[in-house]
Amino acid sequence: MTSEQKDTLKNRLDENYAAFIDSLQGKTVSELIAMAPEITAVQQLHEELLDACDDDDAAFLLRFDDPLEVVRGYWESEITGYDHSGEMGHMLWRIREDNQDEFEQQDEKPFDRDEIILDPVMDFSGKEVAAYIEIGFDVGRRFQVYPNLDDSYGLYVKYDPVSQALRAELCIEDGYDGGKRWETVLLLPSEQKMIIGLMEEVCQKDMGRSLRDTWTDHHPAINREKPHLKKNGRCQHER
Structure with a gap:
């Protein structure tokens, strides 16, 4: 031109x-x-x-x-x-990427006691108290972990009564072939406090002792010289 x-x-x-x-x-x-x-x-x-x-x-x-x-x-x-769905899909992906951190923080709404289906099943035979907790909330929204629709999942925590450190993993069992995968998840302080309190209640109710005292009774290092004192280190109570 x-x-x-x-x-x-x-x-x-x-x-x-x-x-x-x-x-x-x-x-x-x-x-x-x-x-x-x-x-x-x-x-x-x-x-x-x-x-x-x-x-x-x-x-x-x-x-x-x-x-x-x-x-x-x-x-x-x-x-x-013209069908703009392709361009719109790309646009929505960009929006999610640009805002992911902000919305993940907003989505961290703590789960509460009503969303725990069964009280913890605890094992005191290790160096930490291990507990399995059956849960009923949306783990995708809370933890950004996405099981398939047919999968089952539960929360496993390990708690050291001395250091008061608590670690958590999500166990996801494939509903098709039964395979398992483990996802480390971070619990909010209020969730940790609620779970420890629930473990304490179960110990008092089923064992008649505090969580720490029950753990001390069964701790392998503490009791290795007195194995005859070691008790059955599991307790369960249905809500």
């Missing part, structure tokens, strides 16, 4: 665009909303049409007094009639 053709077409498109914008003055909000596809098409064409034209295109468009309006109707049908 010659520079003269380009300048002439640019000036005409600018004039057409200015006239279109002027025609919007005085329209109501509802009228402008109804015209949204038309406004979008005109704006895109004003910004990009010139760069899309070759010599023949420019010569053809210059035959019209309002080339912007001539092209607008065709372009509007293109952008409104």
